[in-house]
Amino acid sequence: MKFKKSFAEKLSFRVNSSWIGSLYQWMLTSFVIVSLPLIFAILYAFIALDNYSKQAHRTVFQTVMVTENSRLLLERLISMERSIRQFQILNEASFFEAYIQHRHKFLKLLSDSEFDGLNKMLAIKLKALKEDEIRLFHQIYTEGINENKVLSFIDLIGFENLVGQARDLIREGSKQQSAEVSALSKFETEVKNRLIFIVLVSACLALLLSVFFVHFITRPIKKIGSSIKHLAKDDFDFSVEESGPRDLRELGKNLEGLRKELKYLENEKQHFIRSVSHELKTPLATLKEGTDLLSEEVIGALNGEQREVLSLMKMGNFNIINLVSNLLEYQRAVSIQSRLEYSQFDLSCLMSSLVEEYQLLFQSKNQAVVINNPSIQMTADYNKLKIILSNFISNAIKFSGKNTHIGFSAKVEGKKVQILIEDQGPGIPESIRSEIFEDFFQGKTNEDSVMKGTGLGLAIVGYYVVKHGGRTVLLSPNEEYCGARFSLELPLEAKNVS
Numbered sequence: 001m002k003f004k005k006s007f008a009e010k011l012s013f014r015v016n017s018s019w020i021g022s023l024y025q026w027m028l029t030s031f032v033i034v035s036l037p038l039i040f041a042i043l044y045a046f047i048a049l050d051n052y053s054k055q056a057h058r059t060v061f062q063t064v065m066v067t068e069n070s071r072l073l074l075e076r077l078i079s080m081e082r083s084i085r086q087f088q089i090l091n092e093a094s095f096f097e098a099y100i101q102h103r104h105k106f107l108k109l110l111s112d113s114e115f116d117g118l119n120k121m122l123a124i125k126l127k128a129l130k131e132d133e134i135r136l137f138h139q140i141y142t143e144g145i146n147e148n149k150v151l152s153f154i155d156l157i158g159f160e161n162l163v164g165q166a167r168d169l170i171r172e173g174s175k176q177q178s179a180e181v182s183a184l185s186k187f188e189t190e191v192k193n194r195l196i197f198i199v200l201v202s203a204c205l206a207l208l209l210s211v212f213f214v215h216f217i218t219r220p221i222k223k224i225g226s227s228i229k230h231l232a233k234d235d236f237d238f239s240v241e242e243s244g245p246r247d248l249r250e251l252g253k254n255l256e257g258l259r260k261e262l263k264y265l266e267n268e269k270q271h272f273i274r275s276v277s278h279e280l281k282t283p284l285a286t287l288k289e290g291t292d293l294l295s296e297e298v299i300g301a302l303n304g305e306q307r308e309v310l311s312l313m314k315m316g317n318f319n320i321i322n323l324v325s326n327l328l329e330y331q332r333a334v335s336i337q338s339r340l341e342y343s344q345f346d347l348s349c350l351m352s353s354l355v356e357e358y359q360l361l362f363q364s365k366n367q368a369v370v371i372n373n374p375s376i377q378m379t380a381d382y383n384k385l386k387i388i389l390s391n392f393i394s395n396a397i398k399f400s401g402k403n404t405h406i407g408f409s410a411k412v413e414g415k416k417v418q419i420l421i422e423d424q425g426p427g428i429p430e431s432i433r434s435e436i437f438e439d440f441f442q443g444k445t446n447e448d449s450v451m452k453g454t455g456l457g458l459a460i461v462g463y464y465v466v467k468h469g470g471r472t473v474l475l476s477p478n479e480e481y482c483g484a485r486f487s488l489e490l491p492l493e494a495k496n497v498s
Contacts, residue, residue, distance in 0.1 A: 023245040030213035034206050041202035045195050052191050067173040069113040074166035076106035081159040122172055129165045220248045227255055340381040340467055347410055348373035354389055365402045372409035378417055378492045384464045391461050392421040392486055400425040407481055416489050425483030437462040
């Protein structure tokens with residue numbers, strides 16, 4: 001039993017392997033199959049046209065032959081009658097011989113006119129003409145000349161009947177010719193209709209087969225394309241399907257190997273960021289605690305110069321903490337385990353607390369904040385929205401010069417809340433607008449800026465805004481704010497789209 005099963009599996013594998021060839025073989029096979037209906041239509045058209053040509057040739061030949069032979073029979077009968085009457089009057093043997101020669105030609109014409117496929121009525125009339133002529137010849141030759149009787153007018157009156165029959169044959173031949181032409185025209189119409197039907201059916205069948213094979217062949221290509229899009233979006237938690245032709249399956253294997261390698265490198269990168277960030281947090285906490293003790297003058301009073309140095313230390317410490325926080329937040333944002341924790345809160349309280357947090361930095365650059373934060377109740381992840389707004393504010397501070405204004409406002413539009421963050425900095429050049437939300441991308445800052453970035457702020461914003469089901473729009477400058485103007489649109493009742 002095991003042997004039979006193993007043999008069946010091997011046989012199935014060989015059959016599948018023989019059918020699953022390269023993409024070139026798939027394309028060639030599909031082309032041949034799609035061509036079959038068209039080849040059939042061409043062959044059918046060729047056969048039908050050949051049959052029609054033969055039928056037309058046969059019909060034209062028969063009708064023309066019957067009509068022409070009937071005319072020649074009439075002429076021979078007239079010549080026979082003329083010769084026999086001359087013999088009757090002059091009684092010269094040469095006239096009788098001429099009659100016999102005309103009669104031989106007449107009989108030959110009769111024989112040529114009796115062919116297969118002849119109209120039944122024409123065949124009857126030909127047979128009657130032949131029998132009447134033989135009877136008349138027997139009367140003239142046997143009963144008249146052989147018995148040495150003189151031919152009378154009554155003996156030759158039979159020619160009038162034969163001439164009438166010959167004329168009747170011509171008329172019947174013309175009628176037959178008209179009927180054959182009409183039948184041929186009808187046959188032509190039938191052939192044309194059949195050809196149109198066969199061509200339409202074959203074309204439709206070829207089209208359906210083309211659509212089927214295009215879908216069948218492009219399906220593994222689309223799957224590979226989808227896998228490449230996943231890789232481009234740093235989504236490595238999927239398996240690349242290895243299906244289709246042999247060369248596409250080999251490409252799928254290579255992509256799967258690339259995915260595993262990229263996933264390994266991404267895990268190593270996240271581990272490195274996490275390790276470095278955690279290692280930095282301890283000395284940073286010590287520095288913060290030391291600067292706090294100095295600012296509170298626990299170890300003694302400070303003079304003006306010492307207070308200025310302490311202020312610089314505080315801003316540097318704040319800057320480093322923000323950098324480390326961004327690294328950690330970026331690691332959490334791109335992590336699959338990152339989920340939103342919804343709660344209902346007042347947006348105005350969040351905005352006011354953020355302005356208070358960044359007050360030291362505002363003062364260091366003598367920047368004024370124009371805030372308009374009416375009470376708005378919304379449902380979102382409070383901490384992640386705070387991170388989003390913090391990155392916008394820090395960017396506004398960092399890229400704006402001294403003695404400038406920063407706008408921070410919010411309003412409700414329908415079922416959405418719109419938050420505007422505007423500054424009077426140099427703005428964002430058109431050439432880099434499509435890149436500002438990419439990981440580790442950094443714009444050009446002022447040389448005197450006290451804040452340094454990692455290029456992760458807006459990348460984190462992009463991740464969290466999408467998770468909230470919102471969007472970020474870069475607005476054009478206006479008269480009051482000539483720099484960057486960001487519009488953050490979030491639903492009042494957010495839904496997790498992660």
